[in-house]
Amino acid sequence: MKLLLIHADFMEYELKRKTSVAEDAKEKGKRLDEVLVVFTSVEKDDDERTAGKAVEDIKEIAEKVGAERILVYPYAHLSPNLADAKTGIKLLREIETGLKDSFEVHRAPFGWYKSFNISCKGHPLSELSREIVAEGKEEEKEFTEALKAEEKAKSYWYILTPEKELVEVEKFDFKGHENLEKFVRYEIAKKRAVDRIPPHVEYMQRLQLADYEPASDSGHMRYYPKGRLIKSLLETYITDKCVEYGAMEVETPLMYDREHPTLRKYLERFPARQYIISGDKREFFLRFAACFGQFLMKHDAIITYKNLPLKMYELTRYSFRKEQRGELVGLRRLRAFTMPDMHTLARDMEEAKQEFLNQYKLAVEVLRDIGLESDEYETAVRITKDFYEENREFIHSLVDILGRPILIEMWDSRFFYFVLKFEFNFVDSLDKASALSTVQIDVENAERYDISYVDVDGEKKRPYILHCSLSGAVERCIYAILEKAYMKKEKGELPSLPLWLSPTQVRVIPVSEKYLEKSVEIAERLKDAGIRVDVDDRDETLGKKVRDASTEWIPFIAVIGEREVTENKIMVTIREESTLKRQKKELMEVEDLIARIKGECEGKPFKQLPLPMFLSARPSFR
RNA sequence: GCCGCCGUAGCUCAGCUGGCCAGAGCGGGUGACUCGUAAUCACCAGGUCGCGGGUUCAAAUCCCGCCGGCGGCUCCA
Numbered sequence: 001m002k003l004l005l006i007h008a009d010f011m012e013y014e015l016k017r018k019t020s021v022a023e024d025a026k027e028k029g030k031r032l033d034e035v036l037v038v039f040t041s042v043e044k045d046d047d048e049r050t051a052g053k054a055v056e057d058i059k060e061i062a063e064k065v066g067a068e069r070i071l072v073y074p075y076a077h078l079s080p081n082l083a084d085a086k087t088g089i090k091l092l093r094e095i096e097t098g099l100k101d102s103f104e105v106h107r108a109p110f111g112w113y114k115s116f117n118i119s120c121k122g123h124p125l126s127e128l129s130r131e132i133v134a135e136g137k138e139e140e141k142e143f144t145e146a147l148k149a150e151e152k153a154k155s156y157w158y159i160l161t162p163e164k165e166l167v168e169v170e171k172f173d174f175k176g177h178e179n180l181e182k183f184v185r186y187e188i189a190k191k192r193a194v195d196r197i198p199p200h201v202e203y204m205q206r207l208q209l210a211d212y213e214p215a216s217d218s219g220h221m222r223y224y225p226k227g228r229l230i231k232s233l234l235e236t237y238i239t240d241k242c243v244e245y246g247a248m249e250v251e252t253p254l255m256y257d258r259e260h261p262t263l264r265k266y267l268e269r270f271p272a273r274q275y276i277i278s279g280d281k282r283e284f285f286l287r288f289a290a291c292f293g294q295f296l297m298k299h300d301a302i303i304t305y306k307n308l309p310l311k312m313y314e315l316t317r318y319s320f321r322k323e324q325r326g327e328l329v330g331l332r333r334l335r336a337f338t339m340p341d342m343h344t345l346a347r348d349m350e351e352a353k354q355e356f357l358n359q360y361k362l363a364v365e366v367l368r369d370i371g372l373e374s375d376e377y378e379t380a381v382r383i384t385k386d387f388y389e390e391n392r393e394f395i396h397s398l399v400d401i402l403g404r405p406i407l408i409e410m411w412d413s414r415f416f417y418f419v420l421k422f423e424f425n426f427v428d429s430l431d432k433a434s435a436l437s438t439v440q441i442d443v444e445n446a447e448r449y450d451i452s453y454v455d456v457d458g459e460k461k462r463p464y465i466l467h468c469s470l471s472g473a474v475e476r477c478i479y480a481i482l483e484k485a486y487m488k489k490e491k492g493e494l495p496s497l498p499l500w501l502s503p504t505q506v507r508v509i510p511v512s513e514k515y516l517e518k519s520v521e522i523a524e525r526l527k528d529a530g531i532r533v534d535v536d537d538r539d540e541t542l543g544k545k546v547r548d549a550s551t552e553w554i555p556f557i558a559v560i561g562e563r564e565v566t567e568n569k570i571m572v573t574i575r576e577e578s579t580l581k582r583q584k585k586e587l588m589e590v591e592d593l594i595a596r597i598k599g600e601c602e603g604k605p606f607k608q609l610p611l612p613m614f615l616s617a618r619p620s621f622r
Numbered sequence: 623g624c625c626g627c628c629g630u631a632g633c634u635c636a637g638c639u640g641g642c643c644a645g646a647g648c649g650g651g652u653g654a655c656u657c658g659u660a661a662u663c664a665c666c667a668g669g670u671c672g673c674g675g676g677u678u679c680a681a682a683u684c685c686c687g688c689c690g691g692c693g694g695c696u697c698c699a
Contacts, residue, residue, distance in 0.1 A: 196692075196693080197691085197692060197693095198692090201691095201692090205633090206633090212690080212691075214672090214689080214690055214691090218690075218691090266699085273697090273698085273699080288699065289699065291699085321698080321699080323697080323698070324623055324624095324696075324697060324698085325623070326623075326624080326625095326693090326694080326695080326696080326697090327696090327697065327698070328691095329692085329693095333698080416699080417699085435698095467699095509659085511656085511657065511658055511659095512656040512657050512658095513656060513657095514656065514657095539655090539656085540657095540661095540662090541655090541656095541657055541661085541662055542657060542658055542659060543657090543658090543659065543660065543661070543662085544660085544661055544662080545659085546658095546659045546660060547659085547660035547661055548660085548661090549659095549660090550659090550660055551660075557659080559658065559659060561657090561658055562658085563658080571658085571659085573659065580660080583659065583660085585659075620632075620633095620649070620650080621632090622632060622633065622649095
């Protein structure tokens, strides 16, 4: 139903000629002063509920503009999708009746050609239009069959124990698996309120890593130099891992044609979560993963069995998902995020399973390097019942990798594109769970995108496709690292970042100005060795400088004074071995410190300090 | 998207039953101090009180709308 509301000094109309659907009219016309005219088009899907909502809307507007008199005026020209005349008249009458108790209501007769004169008041609220859609109708239309299937599909929840027992969640004893219990509760029941800003948000701001950008859309962050460095290191690390694993790195467009026949079908599955951009002729949606680009590329490629398994990788900076506003939190859930996205074409289910297993193991390694040990996240496996029945042994073997119980969600029918999926979920300090690594076996998209390979026998065949994000969104990794640091603090330890991700790895602090020169000399040696080092050259007391370095979570603090100059050694405070009460200090050779840091960072990427070496030369971003 | 709470200096916050010049600490600038491991001292400069309307003689303070944040519900390719 569409409404056009005009608040008028007066409105007058006159009946001219009947149409075939005209209702009887007693009067030839009418003039009303000080009136709210409601031009109304009744549309196809409208019913009593729509009329009821229209009544409420009209009441609200009438009260707002201070109108006591209302004219309901049938006006077909607001909609290309009109209801039949019978329904139209019925619902118009209903609106009239609905308004009668609080207003003086008039209704112009339906189905007549009429002339009219109106004098619009012209104040800001004098011209309004409304579109009324019955409850549920709008979404219903967007729901496709697949989504309806999802509603029908039932989930069954189990815990698969290291002893390969499949236990119903309700019957499982969570003793010793408190984190898994939190995760399961979050998954199945969701959890209660904790009224405070998540700790990682405070950290990302205080450490000047990242921040909200109110001038952009919600869920789009700005990254300060230190945050950009961490993100960049993670991105490089994960990309290297994928390439090492044999993936071909590619780059694909950020936006795609909404009307593209293949893409459209895929999009229809997911109601209105995308950003829409208009080009000159067409409308585009922003990608929410790298699937589109890679699948289209694979569709055009000539692939043979010799090329399989074929792995293709892209780091999506960015993927866009217009999540609902209430879901956005810090770095945990964003509308623009960076995600490593690898797709593997597998020849048959055996190969798909083998790859699934390989990538599962690789994800464990990646998370460990990022700073999350295997007991710091929980595994969920989601699977269709059929697939489970047919691959029981295989699924059970997944438990052996981490040797801990995992959550199994089983569906009685398939409504997503995959038959099997695992996720590693991080449970944060507020007991909320978020997925990090994930791999899925896709049995649908090869067909949809017409991706095929030529087999030994010369026949074209459909491969299976694995979707893999080794780490999950990079921002989410940072979130997990920061939340972990907070939990460390709660346990009485000093919060910290992994050494290879620490923006400053060593801070050199001269006891006073006199030792600045020596400090710089030492810093240069460290820098040349490939270590991120800076010098606190500010005119502050030693205590203050040490405190600042500590609140920045700097792993190694080297203090330079008279003793260091004469002995040519440095006194290093080692954060990892210190507590808030007692600092661990060690006198060491510069070379020893270099060796220690290089050793701990072995195999991880390195990037230069993205800030001036002298603290006095640095701006503060907040 | 819906409901609730919040939005004052770069940061953390006080003031908010309407009315004295809108405050503190941290941070920043200047000067003193030249210092041995989590905050040296003094002085100075910083505010469209989120934005837009309204009520009032008078609004940071009351009302409405919007924007942003947090929490809950819903949702999560």
